[in-house]
């Protein structure tokens with residue numbers, strides 16, 4: 001009975017949708033539900049984010065204020081008050097799943113969120129976990145908590161896992177054009193899950209269990225981490241052989257089948273690829289298994305900043321300069337191009353290694369005007385404006401993140417020496433070293 005009422009409310013869009021965690025994942029999803037006509041309540045424990053959103057403003061560069069202002073006008077309600085969970089029909093959890101200092105899964109955000117929601121859960125609700133996690137999380141951690149609160153999953157409340165797929169800064173896709181995988185705790189849960197996402201996502205892909213949905217997301221990200229590791233290793237080999245890896249990748253990518261291009265860089269960044277694979281590594285141990293590809297890719301990817309620093313040292317050495325005392329300008333400190341997200345950015349690791357070796361560090365990033373507060377790093381720096389004079393004032397310019405907004409001609413014309421970690425400058429250039 002609960003199921004039928006809930007399905008009807010989801011299908012005729014009278015259901016109220018609660019999104020928990022208004023970050024890179026939860027915020028665009030909230031806007032999408034609002035856009036198609038649902039009433040949305042957005043929950044976040046960070047009151048400062050709630051306050052900004054309530055004013056119809058954004059705090060994430062690539063998510064425009066206009067969409068937020070429109071949603072607020074249409075009834076989108078950001079709040080830090082989790083007791084409002086009682087008023088919603090769906091609770092979609094989009095909270096962080098980082099690693100702890102031992103590089104093991106840190107489920108505290110997910111579990112604290114669920115524990116905080118439990119007193120407000122009621123019959124006839126659906127809960128969907130979107131945070132990337134290891135197979136078994138929904139069944140082993142969420143389901144028992146809900147059932148301990150006296151609610152039967154599949155009858156009173158419905159539980160699904162539906163991983164988020166986001167590519168911030170990629171204009172080719174939006175939330176509703178990216179197919180979404182969904183697995184339910186029970187067949188009824190899956191049915192409700194498909195209705196929950198069916199109105200807002202063009203293609204919802206059902207799978208037979210929450211575990212299959214959880215592992216699907218990990219496979220996608222492990223596939224990327226391993227292939228990036230492979231191409232980073234190929235870069236080191238090609239460099240030693242005097243071959244330009246970027247030329248080789250471009251040539252290989254003309255093969256119309258069986259090859260997918262991945263691009264090397266100064267190391268892995270972002271909230272997903274450097275972190276998620278280790279969720280599987282941890283869980284696999286319970287089964288006496290080792291995730292060797294993941295470990296190997298992790299090893300190669302995490303040593304890339306050191307390799308780049310070696311190339312920098314060699315390039316300066318050629319010009320009879322040591323790293324110590326050299327003025328180095330790092331271009332791009334976000335973890336990837338055209339976004340302002342600094343999480344796990346290899347640029348920052350590079351800045352930190354170079355500074356420890358005595359370099360005088362500055363940075364320029366049109367998306368990050370001043371160096372933000374980070375857990376592991378602290379730089380009291382503002383983004384340097386790129387002019388011919390400023391560029392000429394540095395011993396070395398390190399292209400770490402190739403934002404489209406950089407004026408690459410001016411950079412090449414005025415920088416004394418460029419170390420390019422992104423393969424931006426094609427062919428042989430007198431002042432460019434590829435790394």
Ligand SMILES: NC(=O)c1ccc[n+]([C@@H]2O[C@H](COP(=O)([O-])OP(=O)(O)OC[C@H]3O[C@@H](n4cnc5c(N)ncnc54)[C@H](O)[C@@H]3O)[C@@H](O)[C@H]2O)c1
Nearest residue numbers: 021022023024025044045046094095097113131132164166
């Ligand atoms: N960013 C991406 O591109 C991306 C893509 C796919 C999947 N994911 C996954 O989605 C999940 C969320 O990632 P994100 O990038 O949106 O994180 P985020 O840090 O941008 O946002 C998470 C939000 O949750 C809030 N929060 C934390 N605990 C809370 C609680 N108890 N109650 C309410 N709000 C709480 C935080 O204040 C924050 O605003 C992670 O598991 C991540 O791996 C992220």
